[in-house]
Amino acid sequence: MGLWRDISGTWKPMWITLRYLFRKPVTIEYPEQKRTPPPRYRAQLILTRDPEGKERCVACYLCSAACPVDCISLQAAEDADGRRYAAWFRVNFARCIFCGLCTEACPTLAIQTSIHYEICKRDPLSLVFEKEDLLVDHGGKDKFYNFYQHAGIGVCKPRGGGDGEYGPVDVKDLLP
Amino acid sequence: MMLELLISGLLILIKLVLIFGVVLGLAAYLVLAERKILGRMQMRPGPNRTGPFGLIQPLADLIKLLSKEDFMPADADKLVYLFAPGLTALVALLTFAVVPFSPPLHIFGRELPMVVCDLNVGVLYFLAFSSLAVYGVVLGGWASGSKYALIGSIRALSQLVSYELAMGLAIAPVIMAARSFSLTDIVMAQSQLPFILTQPLGFLIFVVCIFAESKRTPFDMPEAENEIVAGFHTEYSGMRFGLFFVGEYINLVILGSMTTVFFLGGWHGPLLPPIVWFAGKALFVAFVFIWVRGSQPRLRYDQLMNIGWKVLLPLGLLNLLVTGAALLWMNG
Numbered sequence: 001m002g003l004w005r006d007i008s009g010t011w012k013p014m015w016i017t018l019r020y021l022f023r024k025p026v027t028i029e030y031p032e033q034k035r036t037p038p039p040r041y042r043a044q045l046i047l048t049r050d051p052e053g054k055e056r057c058v059a060c061y062l063c064s065a066a067c068p069v070d071c072i073s074l075q076a077a078e079d080a081d082g083r084r085y086a087a088w089f090r091v092n093f094a095r096c097i098f099c100g101l102c103t104e105a106c107p108t109l110a111i112q113t114s115i116h117y118e119i120c121k122r123d124p125l126s127l128v129f130e131k132e133d134l135l136v137d138h139g140g141k142d143k144f145y146n147f148y149q150h151a152g153i154g155v156c157k158p159r160g161g162g163d164g165e166y167g168p169v170d171v172k173d174l175l176p
Numbered sequence: 177m178m179l180e181l182l183i184s185g186l187l188i189l190i191k192l193v194l195i196f197g198v199v200l201g202l203a204a205y206l207v208l209a210e211r212k213i214l215g216r217m218q219m220r221p222g223p224n225r226t227g228p229f230g231l232i233q234p235l236a237d238l239i240k241l242l243s244k245e246d247f248m249p250a251d252a253d254k255l256v257y258l259f260a261p262g263l264t265a266l267v268a269l270l271t272f273a274v275v276p277f278s279p280p281l282h283i284f285g286r287e288l289p290m291v292v293c294d295l296n297v298g299v300l301y302f303l304a305f306s307s308l309a310v311y312g313v314v315l316g317g318w319a320s321g322s323k324y325a326l327i328g329s330i331r332a333l334s335q336l337v338s339y340e341l342a343m344g345l346a347i348a349p350v351i352m353a354a355r356s357f358s359l360t361d362i363v364m365a366q367s368q369l370p371f372i373l374t375q376p377l378g379f380l381i382f383v384v385c386i387f388a389e390s391k392r393t394p395f396d397m398p399e400a401e402n403e404i405v406a407g408f409h410t411e412y413s414g415m416r417f418g419l420f421f422v423g424e425y426i427n428l429v430i431l432g433s434m435t436t437v438f439f440l441g442g443w444h445g446p447l448l449p450p451i452v453w454f455a456g457k458a459l460f461v462a463f464v465f466i467w468v469r470g471s472q473p474r475l476r477y478d479q480l481m482n483i484g485w486k487v488l489l490p491l492g493l494l495n496l497l498v499t500g501a502a503l504l505w506m507n508g
Protein backbone atom coordinates (compact mmCIF):
# COMPACT_ATOMS: atom_id res chain seq x y z
CA MET A 1 0.00 0.00 0.00
CA GLY A 2 2.85 2.34 0.90
CA LEU A 3 4.54 1.68 -2.42
CA TRP A 4 1.36 2.44 -4.33
CA ARG A 5 0.95 5.68 -2.42
CA ASP A 6 4.51 6.65 -3.26
CA ILE A 7 4.06 5.90 -6.95
CA SER A 8 0.84 7.89 -7.22
CA GLY A 9 2.41 10.65 -5.15
CA THR A 10 5.23 10.83 -7.67
CA TRP A 11 2.97 10.74 -10.69
CA LYS A 12 0.31 13.21 -9.53
CA PRO A 13 2.49 16.35 -9.54
CA MET A 14 3.84 15.33 -12.95
CA TRP A 15 0.30 15.14 -14.26
CA ILE A 16 -0.60 18.52 -12.79
CA THR A 17 2.43 20.28 -14.30
CA LEU A 18 1.73 18.62 -17.65
CA ARG A 19 -1.82 19.97 -17.61
CA TYR A 20 -0.63 23.45 -16.67
CA LEU A 21 1.89 23.37 -19.51
CA PHE A 22 -1.01 23.74 -21.93
CA ARG A 23 -2.85 26.48 -20.10
CA LYS A 24 -2.65 30.10 -21.07
CA PRO A 25 -0.25 32.09 -18.87
CA VAL A 26 -1.93 34.59 -16.56
CA THR A 27 0.88 37.10 -16.99
CA ILE A 28 0.02 40.70 -17.85
CA GLU A 29 2.68 41.92 -20.29
CA TYR A 30 3.21 45.16 -18.42
CA PRO A 31 4.44 47.98 -20.64
CA GLU A 32 2.12 46.94 -23.48
CA GLN A 33 -0.80 45.79 -21.37
CA LYS A 34 -1.84 47.90 -18.46
CA ARG A 35 -4.27 47.02 -15.78
CA THR A 36 -6.48 49.66 -14.22
CA PRO A 37 -6.02 49.26 -10.49
CA PRO A 38 -9.09 49.06 -8.27
CA PRO A 39 -10.41 52.52 -7.26
CA ARG A 40 -9.08 52.28 -3.72
CA TYR A 41 -5.57 51.34 -4.87
CA ARG A 42 -2.89 53.20 -2.92
CA ALA A 43 -0.43 54.84 -5.27
CA GLN A 44 0.66 58.45 -5.75
CA LEU A 45 -0.81 60.92 -3.26
CA ILE A 46 -2.88 63.89 -4.42
CA LEU A 47 -4.12 67.07 -2.75
CA THR A 48 -7.79 67.50 -3.62
CA ARG A 49 -10.10 70.50 -3.72
CA ASP A 50 -13.52 71.04 -2.18
CA PRO A 51 -16.70 71.48 -4.28
CA GLU A 52 -16.10 75.23 -4.38
CA GLY A 53 -12.73 74.63 -6.03
CA LYS A 54 -10.71 75.77 -3.04
CA GLU A 55 -7.81 73.80 -1.60
CA ARG A 56 -9.01 71.43 1.09
CA CYS A 57 -5.77 71.28 3.04
CA VAL A 58 -5.85 73.34 6.22
CA ALA A 59 -2.17 72.72 7.03
CA CYS A 60 -2.90 70.97 10.29
CA TYR A 61 0.28 68.81 10.05
CA LEU A 62 -1.64 65.67 10.97
CA CYS A 63 -0.56 63.81 7.84
CA SER A 64 3.03 64.76 8.45
CA ALA A 65 2.77 63.52 12.03
CA ALA A 66 1.07 60.29 11.04
CA CYS A 67 3.51 59.37 8.30
CA PRO A 68 5.65 56.48 9.55
CA VAL A 69 8.59 57.38 7.31
CA ASP A 70 8.38 61.16 7.74
CA CYS A 71 8.15 61.94 4.06
CA ILE A 72 5.60 64.78 4.22
CA SER A 73 6.66 68.28 5.11
CA LEU A 74 4.68 71.50 4.80
CA GLN A 75 4.42 75.05 6.02
CA ALA A 76 1.16 76.55 7.27
CA ALA A 77 -0.05 79.98 6.22
CA GLU A 78 -3.23 81.99 6.67
CA ASP A 79 -5.46 83.85 4.21
CA ALA A 80 -6.74 87.35 4.78
CA ASP A 81 -10.12 85.84 5.78
CA GLY A 82 -8.48 83.55 8.30
CA ARG A 83 -8.61 80.39 6.21
CA ARG A 84 -5.50 78.25 6.68
CA TYR A 85 -3.60 76.70 3.78
CA ALA A 86 -0.22 75.15 3.08
CA ALA A 87 2.33 77.66 1.83
CA TRP A 88 4.34 74.76 0.52
CA PHE A 89 3.65 71.07 0.71
CA ARG A 90 6.24 68.46 -0.15
CA VAL A 91 6.00 64.68 -0.39
CA ASN A 92 9.15 62.63 -0.92
CA PHE A 93 7.96 59.65 -2.94
CA ALA A 94 11.40 58.13 -2.78
CA ARG A 95 10.61 57.44 0.88
CA CYS A 96 6.84 57.05 0.82
CA ILE A 97 5.77 53.46 1.44
CA PHE A 98 2.22 54.07 0.21
CA CYS A 99 0.69 52.96 3.48
CA GLY A 100 -2.13 55.50 3.30
CA LEU A 101 -1.87 56.50 6.98
CA CYS A 102 -1.68 60.18 5.99
CA THR A 103 -5.03 59.93 4.22
CA GLU A 104 -6.58 58.37 7.32
CA ALA A 105 -5.22 61.14 9.51
CA CYS A 106 -6.40 64.00 7.31
CA PRO A 107 -9.52 65.65 8.79
CA THR A 108 -10.41 67.48 5.59
CA LEU A 109 -10.00 64.62 3.06
CA ALA A 110 -7.41 66.84 1.40
CA ILE A 111 -4.65 64.28 0.97
CA GLN A 112 -5.81 61.17 -0.83
CA THR A 113 -4.30 58.19 -2.61
CA SER A 114 -4.77 57.88 -6.35
CA ILE A 115 -4.43 54.99 -8.78
CA HIS A 116 -1.59 56.63 -10.69
CA TYR A 117 1.19 54.15 -10.01
CA GLU A 118 3.73 54.84 -12.77
CA ILE A 119 5.95 57.30 -10.94
CA CYS A 120 9.32 55.56 -11.23
CA LYS A 121 12.23 57.88 -12.01
CA ARG A 122 15.94 57.37 -12.41
CA ASP A 123 16.89 60.24 -10.13
CA PRO A 124 15.50 59.95 -6.57
CA LEU A 125 15.50 63.74 -6.25
CA SER A 126 12.94 64.02 -9.04
CA LEU A 127 10.64 61.94 -6.86
CA VAL A 128 10.22 64.84 -4.44
CA PHE A 129 6.82 66.25 -5.39
CA GLU A 130 5.94 69.86 -4.62
CA LYS A 131 2.48 71.26 -4.00
CA GLU A 132 1.96 72.08 -7.71
CA ASP A 133 2.64 68.44 -8.59
CA LEU A 134 0.30 67.13 -5.93
CA LEU A 135 -2.61 69.51 -6.33
CA VAL A 136 -5.46 68.32 -8.55
CA ASP A 137 -8.65 70.14 -9.52
CA HIS A 138 -11.21 67.64 -8.37
CA GLY A 139 -12.48 66.20 -5.14
CA GLY A 140 -10.92 62.77 -5.40
CA LYS A 141 -12.92 59.99 -3.82
CA ASP A 142 -15.45 62.30 -2.14
CA LYS A 143 -16.67 65.04 -4.47
CA PHE A 144 -19.07 66.73 -2.04
CA TYR A 145 -17.30 66.95 1.26
CA ASN A 146 -16.59 70.51 2.28
CA PHE A 147 -14.78 70.82 5.58
CA TYR A 148 -15.54 74.47 6.11
CA GLN A 149 -19.28 73.80 5.77
CA HIS A 150 -19.03 71.58 8.86
CA ALA A 151 -16.30 73.10 10.96
CA GLY A 152 -14.32 76.20 10.11
CA ILE A 153 -16.05 78.19 12.83
CA GLY A 154 -16.19 81.87 12.09
CA VAL A 155 -13.71 81.74 9.26
CA CYS A 156 -15.59 81.57 5.98
CA LYS A 157 -19.02 82.46 7.27
CA PRO A 158 -20.55 83.83 10.48
CA ARG A 159 -20.79 81.56 13.50
CA GLY A 160 -23.53 79.02 13.06
CA GLY A 161 -23.76 79.62 9.34
CA GLY A 162 -22.62 76.15 8.26
CA ASP A 163 -24.70 73.19 7.02
CA GLY A 164 -27.00 71.85 9.77
CA GLU A 165 -25.89 74.53 12.20
CA TYR A 166 -27.94 77.15 13.94
CA GLY A 167 -26.90 80.45 15.41
CA PRO A 168 -25.68 80.91 18.95
CA VAL A 169 -28.36 80.40 21.51
CA ASP A 170 -29.28 83.45 23.60
CA VAL A 171 -28.74 81.87 26.99
CA LYS A 172 -30.37 84.81 28.73
CA ASP A 173 -33.83 84.04 27.32
CA LEU A 174 -34.07 81.20 29.82
CA LEU A 175 -33.93 83.65 32.72
CA PRO A 176 -37.16 84.30 34.52
CA MET B 177 46.02 9.88 -53.23
CA MET B 178 46.74 13.26 -51.71
CA LEU B 179 43.35 14.53 -52.84
CA GLU B 180 41.61 11.49 -51.38
CA LEU B 181 43.20 12.16 -48.02
CA LEU B 182 42.30 15.82 -48.21
CA ILE B 183 38.65 15.12 -48.92
CA SER B 184 38.48 12.59 -46.11
CA GLY B 185 40.11 15.01 -43.74
CA LEU B 186 37.79 17.82 -44.81
CA LEU B 187 34.71 15.65 -44.37
CA ILE B 188 35.81 14.68 -40.88
CA LEU B 189 36.53 18.29 -40.00
CA ILE B 190 33.13 19.42 -41.26
CA LYS B 191 31.49 16.67 -39.25
CA LEU B 192 33.37 17.64 -36.11
CA VAL B 193 32.54 21.33 -36.43
CA LEU B 194 28.92 20.53 -37.18
CA ILE B 195 28.56 18.21 -34.18
CA PHE B 196 30.35 20.68 -31.92
CA GLY B 197 28.13 23.53 -33.06
CA VAL B 198 24.94 21.52 -32.81
CA VAL B 199 25.73 20.27 -29.32
CA LEU B 200 26.63 23.74 -28.03
CA GLY B 201 23.61 25.28 -29.75
CA LEU B 202 21.35 22.60 -28.33
CA ALA B 203 22.74 23.21 -24.86
CA ALA B 204 22.15 26.94 -25.19
CA TYR B 205 18.61 26.50 -26.43
CA LEU B 206 17.86 23.83 -23.84
CA VAL B 207 18.40 26.55 -21.24
CA LEU B 208 15.81 28.68 -22.99
CA ALA B 209 13.49 25.71 -23.49
CA GLU B 210 13.79 24.84 -19.83
CA ARG B 211 12.95 28.35 -18.73
CA LYS B 212 10.00 28.53 -21.10
CA ILE B 213 8.63 25.11 -20.18
CA LEU B 214 9.05 25.69 -16.45
CA GLY B 215 7.39 29.07 -16.94
CA ARG B 216 4.41 27.61 -18.73
CA MET B 217 4.06 24.97 -16.01
CA GLN B 218 3.78 27.86 -13.54
CA MET B 219 1.36 29.79 -15.79
CA ARG B 220 3.83 32.44 -16.87
CA PRO B 221 5.34 32.82 -20.34
CA GLY B 222 9.04 32.60 -19.52
CA PRO B 223 11.62 34.80 -21.27
CA ASN B 224 9.93 36.55 -24.19
CA ARG B 225 11.58 39.96 -24.44
CA THR B 226 14.78 39.31 -26.37
CA GLY B 227 13.73 38.73 -29.93
CA PRO B 228 10.61 36.89 -31.09
CA PHE B 229 9.56 34.44 -28.36
CA GLY B 230 12.80 35.29 -26.55
CA LEU B 231 14.77 33.34 -29.13
CA ILE B 232 17.97 35.32 -28.76
CA GLN B 233 17.93 35.01 -24.98
CA PRO B 234 20.90 32.56 -25.05
CA LEU B 235 22.96 35.22 -26.82
CA ALA B 236 21.96 37.82 -24.24
CA ASP B 237 22.90 35.40 -21.46
CA LEU B 238 26.25 34.80 -23.09
CA ILE B 239 26.99 38.52 -23.34
CA LYS B 240 25.98 38.96 -19.74
CA LEU B 241 28.19 36.12 -18.53
CA LEU B 242 31.16 37.29 -20.60
CA SER B 243 30.96 40.84 -19.33
CA LYS B 244 30.73 39.91 -15.66
CA GLU B 245 33.60 40.09 -13.25
CA ASP B 246 35.63 36.91 -12.94
CA PHE B 247 35.72 36.70 -9.18
CA MET B 248 38.07 34.54 -7.17
CA PRO B 249 37.84 34.14 -3.37
CA ALA B 250 40.99 35.11 -1.47
CA ASP B 251 41.71 31.67 -0.04
CA ALA B 252 40.87 29.75 -3.18
CA ASP B 253 43.29 27.19 -4.55
CA LYS B 254 44.09 29.27 -7.63
CA LEU B 255 45.06 26.72 -10.23
CA VAL B 256 42.38 24.18 -9.44
CA TYR B 257 39.78 26.88 -9.06
CA LEU B 258 40.56 28.21 -12.52
CA PHE B 259 40.50 24.94 -14.38
CA ALA B 260 37.66 23.05 -12.66
CA PRO B 261 34.81 24.63 -14.70
CA GLY B 262 36.69 23.91 -17.90
CA LEU B 263 37.03 20.29 -16.83
CA THR B 264 33.28 19.98 -16.41
CA ALA B 265 32.49 21.43 -19.82
CA LEU B 266 35.31 19.55 -21.53
CA VAL B 267 34.34 16.19 -20.11
CA ALA B 268 30.74 16.78 -21.10
CA LEU B 269 31.76 17.68 -24.65
CA LEU B 270 34.14 14.72 -24.94
CA THR B 271 31.46 12.26 -23.86
CA PHE B 272 29.49 13.17 -26.95
CA ALA B 273 32.28 11.71 -29.07
CA VAL B 274 30.92 8.19 -28.80
CA VAL B 275 27.24 8.94 -29.40
CA PRO B 276 26.09 7.42 -32.69
CA PHE B 277 23.17 9.52 -33.88
CA SER B 278 22.58 8.18 -37.37
CA PRO B 279 23.61 5.22 -39.54
CA PRO B 280 26.80 5.78 -41.57
CA LEU B 281 26.42 8.25 -44.40
CA HIS B 282 27.72 7.68 -47.95
CA ILE B 283 29.29 10.78 -49.51
CA PHE B 284 31.72 10.90 -52.46
CA GLY B 285 31.91 7.13 -52.53
CA ARG B 286 33.16 6.78 -49.01
CA GLU B 287 31.49 5.76 -45.79
CA LEU B 288 31.29 8.44 -43.13
CA PRO B 289 30.26 7.09 -39.74
CA MET B 290 27.84 9.47 -38.03
CA VAL B 291 29.67 9.37 -34.76
CA VAL B 292 32.84 11.21 -33.87
CA CYS B 293 34.64 8.10 -32.73
CA ASP B 294 33.11 4.63 -32.89
CA LEU B 295 35.00 3.12 -29.96
CA ASN B 296 34.52 -0.59 -29.44
CA VAL B 297 34.31 0.14 -25.71
CA GLY B 298 31.91 3.08 -26.05
CA VAL B 299 29.89 2.04 -23.03
CA LEU B 300 32.94 1.97 -20.80
CA TYR B 301 34.02 5.33 -22.22
CA PHE B 302 30.65 6.80 -21.32
CA LEU B 303 30.74 5.34 -17.81
CA ALA B 304 34.31 6.53 -17.29
CA PHE B 305 33.56 10.05 -18.40
CA SER B 306 30.37 10.27 -16.39
CA SER B 307 32.52 9.52 -13.33
CA LEU B 308 35.16 11.97 -14.47
CA ALA B 309 32.54 14.70 -14.77
CA VAL B 310 32.16 14.74 -11.03
CA TYR B 311 35.81 15.80 -10.71
CA GLY B 312 35.05 19.22 -12.13
CA VAL B 313 32.33 19.65 -9.54
CA VAL B 314 34.32 18.29 -6.62
CA LEU B 315 37.52 20.15 -7.44
CA GLY B 316 35.64 23.37 -8.11
CA GLY B 317 33.86 23.15 -4.78
CA TRP B 318 37.00 22.10 -2.95
CA ALA B 319 39.16 24.85 -4.43
CA SER B 320 36.63 27.61 -3.71
CA GLY B 321 37.64 27.76 -0.07
CA SER B 322 34.04 28.24 1.02
CA LYS B 323 31.94 26.06 3.28
CA TYR B 324 28.92 25.94 1.00
CA ALA B 325 31.00 24.94 -1.99
CA LEU B 326 32.71 22.28 0.11
CA ILE B 327 29.40 20.86 1.30
CA GLY B 328 28.20 20.85 -2.28
CA SER B 329 31.19 18.95 -3.55
CA ILE B 330 31.03 16.42 -0.74
CA ARG B 331 27.43 15.83 -1.61
CA ALA B 332 28.37 15.38 -5.26
CA LEU B 333 30.85 12.69 -4.25
CA SER B 334 28.43 10.88 -1.98
CA GLN B 335 25.92 11.04 -4.80
CA LEU B 336 28.42 9.56 -7.23
CA VAL B 337 29.13 6.53 -5.07
CA SER B 338 25.42 5.89 -4.64
CA TYR B 339 24.28 5.83 -8.27
CA GLU B 340 27.38 4.78 -10.22
CA LEU B 341 27.24 1.08 -9.49
CA ALA B 342 23.54 0.81 -10.13
CA MET B 343 23.95 2.64 -13.43
CA GLY B 344 26.60 0.20 -14.59
CA LEU B 345 24.39 -2.71 -13.53
CA ALA B 346 21.43 -1.25 -15.42
CA ILE B 347 23.45 -1.08 -18.64
CA ALA B 348 25.07 -4.49 -18.22
CA PRO B 349 22.02 -6.49 -19.43
CA VAL B 350 21.88 -4.25 -22.50
CA ILE B 351 25.49 -5.08 -23.27
CA MET B 352 24.72 -8.75 -22.73
CA ALA B 353 21.78 -8.64 -25.10
CA ALA B 354 23.67 -6.66 -27.75
CA ARG B 355 26.85 -8.73 -27.24
CA SER B 356 28.99 -5.61 -27.71
CA PHE B 357 30.41 -2.65 -25.86
CA SER B 358 30.12 -0.48 -28.95
CA LEU B 359 27.25 1.98 -28.91
CA THR B 360 26.69 1.57 -32.65
CA ASP B 361 26.29 -2.18 -32.20
CA ILE B 362 23.90 -1.60 -29.33
CA VAL B 363 21.72 0.55 -31.57
CA MET B 364 21.97 -2.00 -34.37
CA ALA B 365 20.77 -4.70 -31.97
CA GLN B 366 17.58 -2.70 -31.38
CA SER B 367 16.45 -2.56 -35.00
CA GLN B 368 13.56 -4.93 -34.19
CA LEU B 369 12.68 -4.10 -30.62
CA PRO B 370 14.03 -1.28 -28.45
CA PHE B 371 15.52 -2.50 -25.21
CA ILE B 372 12.98 -0.56 -23.17
CA LEU B 373 10.52 -3.35 -23.98
CA THR B 374 12.85 -6.22 -23.16
CA GLN B 375 14.57 -4.50 -20.23
CA PRO B 376 11.89 -2.38 -18.52
CA LEU B 377 13.46 -2.82 -15.08
CA GLY B 378 16.89 -1.91 -16.38
CA PHE B 379 15.37 1.14 -18.02
CA LEU B 380 13.76 2.32 -14.78
CA ILE B 381 17.00 1.88 -12.84
CA PHE B 382 18.92 3.68 -15.57
CA VAL B 383 16.48 6.60 -15.55
CA VAL B 384 16.78 7.08 -11.79
CA CYS B 385 20.56 6.91 -12.11
CA ILE B 386 20.82 9.46 -14.90
CA PHE B 387 18.69 11.83 -12.87
CA ALA B 388 21.27 11.47 -10.13
CA GLU B 389 24.07 11.78 -12.67
CA SER B 390 22.69 15.02 -14.07
CA LYS B 391 22.60 16.59 -10.57
CA ARG B 392 19.14 17.96 -11.24
CA THR B 393 15.91 17.76 -9.31
CA PRO B 394 15.04 15.50 -7.50
CA PHE B 395 18.74 14.78 -6.93
CA ASP B 396 20.18 18.30 -7.08
CA MET B 397 21.71 18.10 -3.61
CA PRO B 398 25.16 19.33 -4.76
CA GLU B 399 23.72 22.71 -5.69
CA ALA B 400 20.57 22.82 -3.54
CA GLU B 401 19.86 26.55 -3.85
CA ASN B 402 17.77 26.92 -0.74
CA GLU B 403 20.11 25.07 1.60
CA ILE B 404 23.67 25.78 0.50
CA VAL B 405 23.35 28.90 -1.71
CA ALA B 406 24.47 27.35 -5.01
CA GLY B 407 26.53 24.44 -3.75
CA PHE B 408 29.72 23.76 -5.60
CA HIS B 409 29.51 26.83 -7.85
CA THR B 410 28.65 29.32 -5.11
CA GLU B 411 31.89 31.26 -5.59
CA TYR B 412 31.98 31.15 -9.37
CA SER B 413 30.86 34.04 -11.52
CA GLY B 414 30.99 35.17 -15.10
CA MET B 415 32.00 32.73 -17.79
CA ARG B 416 33.47 30.26 -15.29
CA PHE B 417 30.01 29.81 -13.86
CA GLY B 418 28.83 29.74 -17.47
CA LEU B 419 31.06 26.74 -18.17
CA PHE B 420 29.53 24.80 -15.29
CA PHE B 421 26.14 25.80 -16.60
CA VAL B 422 26.87 24.82 -20.20
CA GLY B 423 28.38 21.56 -18.95
CA GLU B 424 25.15 20.76 -17.16
CA TYR B 425 23.07 21.26 -20.27
CA ILE B 426 25.47 19.42 -22.58
CA ASN B 427 25.20 16.66 -20.04
CA LEU B 428 21.45 16.79 -20.48
CA VAL B 429 21.83 16.32 -24.23
CA ILE B 430 24.24 13.44 -23.64
CA LEU B 431 22.10 11.68 -21.08
CA GLY B 432 19.14 12.01 -23.45
CA SER B 433 21.24 10.55 -26.25
CA MET B 434 22.50 7.73 -24.03
CA THR B 435 19.00 6.80 -22.93
CA THR B 436 18.05 6.78 -26.60
CA VAL B 437 21.01 4.62 -27.51
CA PHE B 438 20.67 2.13 -24.68
CA PHE B 439 16.93 1.76 -24.37
CA LEU B 440 14.86 3.72 -26.88
CA GLY B 441 16.25 2.14 -30.04
CA GLY B 442 18.63 4.87 -31.16
CA TRP B 443 17.92 6.17 -34.65
CA HIS B 444 15.50 3.36 -35.50
CA GLY B 445 11.97 4.42 -36.29
CA PRO B 446 9.48 4.32 -39.14
CA LEU B 447 9.02 6.93 -41.89
CA LEU B 448 11.14 9.84 -40.69
CA PRO B 449 14.91 10.00 -41.36
CA PRO B 450 17.03 8.38 -38.63
CA ILE B 451 18.58 11.65 -37.45
CA VAL B 452 15.13 13.08 -36.75
CA TRP B 453 14.16 10.03 -34.76
CA PHE B 454 17.36 10.24 -32.78
CA ALA B 455 17.03 13.95 -32.06
CA GLY B 456 13.35 13.57 -31.22
CA LYS B 457 13.96 10.80 -28.73
CA ALA B 458 16.94 12.50 -27.12
CA LEU B 459 15.09 15.80 -26.80
CA PHE B 460 12.07 14.03 -25.38
CA VAL B 461 14.25 12.62 -22.63
CA ALA B 462 15.61 16.13 -22.06
CA PHE B 463 12.02 17.36 -21.83
CA VAL B 464 11.29 14.70 -19.22
CA PHE B 465 14.25 16.05 -17.23
CA ILE B 466 12.75 19.54 -17.34
CA TRP B 467 9.29 18.22 -16.60
CA VAL B 468 10.53 16.38 -13.52
CA ARG B 469 12.34 19.51 -12.41
CA GLY B 470 9.04 21.38 -12.56
CA SER B 471 7.23 18.73 -10.53
CA GLN B 472 9.37 16.99 -7.97
CA PRO B 473 10.88 18.20 -4.70
CA ARG B 474 14.51 17.59 -3.77
CA LEU B 475 15.43 14.49 -1.80
CA ARG B 476 17.95 14.36 1.01
CA TYR B 477 21.22 12.76 0.15
CA ASP B 478 20.85 9.96 2.68
CA GLN B 479 17.63 9.11 0.85
CA LEU B 480 19.53 8.92 -2.42
CA MET B 481 22.09 6.65 -0.79
CA ASN B 482 19.29 4.47 0.52
CA ILE B 483 17.73 4.21 -2.92
CA GLY B 484 21.05 3.60 -4.60
CA TRP B 485 22.42 0.93 -2.29
CA LYS B 486 19.32 -0.74 -0.91
CA VAL B 487 16.94 -0.63 -3.85
CA LEU B 488 18.63 0.02 -7.19
CA LEU B 489 21.69 -2.14 -6.60
CA PRO B 490 19.80 -5.33 -5.61
CA LEU B 491 17.28 -4.73 -8.39
CA GLY B 492 20.10 -4.26 -10.88
CA LEU B 493 21.75 -7.49 -9.76
CA LEU B 494 18.44 -9.32 -10.02
CA ASN B 495 17.91 -7.90 -13.50
CA LEU B 496 21.39 -9.02 -14.49
CA LEU B 497 20.75 -12.51 -13.18
CA VAL B 498 17.40 -12.89 -14.92
CA THR B 499 18.72 -11.52 -18.20
CA GLY B 500 21.73 -13.81 -18.08
CA ALA B 501 19.54 -16.83 -17.35
CA ALA B 502 17.13 -15.88 -20.13
CA LEU B 503 19.93 -15.39 -22.64
CA LEU B 504 21.49 -18.75 -21.75
CA TRP B 505 18.12 -20.46 -22.00
CA MET B 506 17.29 -18.90 -25.37
CA ASN B 507 20.61 -19.74 -26.88
CA GLY B 508 20.30 -23.29 -25.59
Ligand code: SF4
Pocket residue numbers: 045066067068069070071072091095096097098099100101102103
Ligand atom coordinates in the same frame (compact mmCIF):
# COMPACT_ATOMS: atom_id res chain seq x y z
S1 SF4 C 1 1.25 57.00 2.27
FE1 SF4 C 1 2.24 56.51 4.22
S2 SF4 C 1 4.39 56.80 3.80
FE2 SF4 C 1 3.34 57.78 2.13
S3 SF4 C 1 3.15 59.92 2.77
FE3 SF4 C 1 1.30 58.87 3.43
S4 SF4 C 1 1.72 58.23 5.53
FE4 SF4 C 1 3.69 58.75 4.58
Ligand code: SF4
Pocket residue numbers: 056057058059060061062063064074105106107108109110111
Ligand atom coordinates in the same frame (compact mmCIF):
# COMPACT_ATOMS: atom_id res chain seq x y z
S1 SF4 D 1 -3.26 67.28 3.98
FE1 SF4 D 1 -4.79 66.97 5.52
S2 SF4 D 1 -3.68 66.24 7.32
FE2 SF4 D 1 -2.17 67.07 5.91
S3 SF4 D 1 -1.90 69.18 6.61
FE3 SF4 D 1 -3.43 69.22 4.99
S4 SF4 D 1 -5.36 69.05 6.10
FE4 SF4 D 1 -3.77 68.40 7.54
